[in-house]
Amino acid sequence: MQLLYTILYGLQRIKGERTASSIYHLLKGKRSSQTLQDGAIYRLSFLFGVYKKLNRHVYDEQIQLLLNENCIEQIQENTYAVTAKGEDRLAQYGAVVSFPMHLGGLRYGDTGEVLWKRLSLVVQSLSHLQRNSSSFLPIQQDIEVTEWVKRFFLSALVSRTQLAAALYEECMSALSALTEAECTVFVLRLSGYHRVGYTEGQIAELLDEDSLRIHFQFLSALHWLTKQGLEEDGRYPLLSQMTSYKEKRVAVLSLSTIKTYDLWKQGKTIAETVRIRGLKRSTIEDHIVEIALHEPDFPIESFLAEDKVKRITETIQRMNTRRLRELKKYVGDDVSYFDIRLVLARIGGANEG
Template sequence: MRFHQTLLFIIHKISGQRSENAPYYLLKGKKSGQTIQDVTYFQLHAFFSILPQLSKEDYDAAIAELINGNFIQLKESLVHITEKGIEALPQDKKVLLNGWQYRGKEQIFWKRIDLVVQTLSQFRANEKKFVPNQKDLATQHFVKDYLIQHNYREFNLSTDIKREIVHLLENPLLDDLHRTLFIYRLSGYKKAGLTWEQLTRYYQMTDLSIKISFLECLHIMLDNISVETNPRLVDLAKDIHIDTPLTDSAFKTNSLFEKGYTMDEIAKIRKLKINTIEDHVIEIVSTNKNFSISTFISKEQVERVLHLSNELHTKKLTIIKDRIPEVSFFQVRLALTKGEQIHE
């Protein structure tokens, strides 16, 4: 999916409910209560944290282009998708990203595979002295251990890795753009990879679109890597999948809940505001379906909120709270978060 399409897709989901900046924080992976709860409310897991380097200038420029092209509108500080925008949505294209799951860690996988291929390529050419593309020591140490474990001196490793890369890339979810980007970013003996700029020029696409395609490729590869089909590459994907996709702070709060502390006690122990702990609860509920919310809100209240949200086609807190004054904002957020999980 191209960058503008991605943006339009996100806006389609939050149309009339959030400001035009909400997608920016989502793409950047902002770890605020609002952004994390929106991921669940609007089912935007795919896009969370996919472009941590995105600049506000580039983002604003893209929004302006969508407005000028009449694909979206801003009304009362909310962003709306237009009919033209709906028509322009990517047709039955599967979302290939999995931002919520990888959170930028796919880059670690990339660094490892880049260095492994570069090293093996140099060794195949009998040129063992070379400057590694990847400079960080963690990657270098990891790859060194990996190569030793896999008996890099044997010819097999290089052919196995090649076969496994081809296998992963031939996944029908990917197209030739993905495959080409992945392979041409790699470097080897006397063949330095191509820069983003060179690739954007070749494909006549924007930098952001190219990078999104590249990410899609990494995510699909990681989704499909397994011991059975990729006995060599699977080790490079070690510790890439996030088991508990919680922010560090929410993780600490969660541990305290597990020990039986109440929200007030946790706030006191951690010297945090109650609002922050509420954000953590939302985050925990977003990621853990089994987390019980019965101490915060009754079953009946959840149902009332969800019913109203459905009836009014809104996820705006103020509208719902106005109609059910006895529930708190926190409870509305909690109900909406839980509600999305029931729909899943």
């Protein structure tokens, strides 16, 4: 049910203006400018990368099931609109498997993965050290993670007992803001002395719940902890340390886009950036659109005149669509697709959340 609800929700938000593949790429976390733009414009960024293991065949089967049950109707190839029956089904599903409140795939996904690896190994290690057991199989095998945890313990200015108590208090305080289900799933995933953390599949079986639902609840708890760790108010010093400075600087922009952004900050034009980076102009334009999506104060007027911005904005509002081809028909021959995408990015970025 959770996957059907998620797909139906996504299709409702894109309103037949994108193909069904756009939802698939979003859930998988495809870091392309188009996927990032779709997430922002349709306010679906919280679902970015939340189901990286999703199989395309399974996804297509769900689309076919929704078609067979008349919940969606095909309007173009691989493009669907949600029917009245689909709207009813969405409401029914939502009453049972609506998205957890703190799911934040794009904003907290990558940093959350780092936090989980570090936190889970620290908890496991402290659990064993508290019982004078230094020999155990680490739950995390990533060398960078194990080395970070070693440095974490070496830098601690308190005893292991005090460290364990402090971490317990921080986690209990942070988790207290979540639902009982989210807390239960998160704690069951942790490993400790003579205890191996449950997999999401095992938890789903134990609680008689949809496994994807369990996954979303776990991510919601993790993303909430990540958010607390990224705060600079000093309330959660240990969680903050686990989301260290390097991770705090991880942006939602792709690495290639960051390089283009740096050149723009140096005053380079698109043409100059194309020459310097040896990339296609369309690729650099994709990067500029991606920047506009996630930087609220990015001056798109440096790429197109204010009268064009106004004209495109008014057309979007009047036509009530985000289809590039449809908008291009009405904005004038002097407006490019790049211009339209920039304005859409500003509108989408402003609405993202």
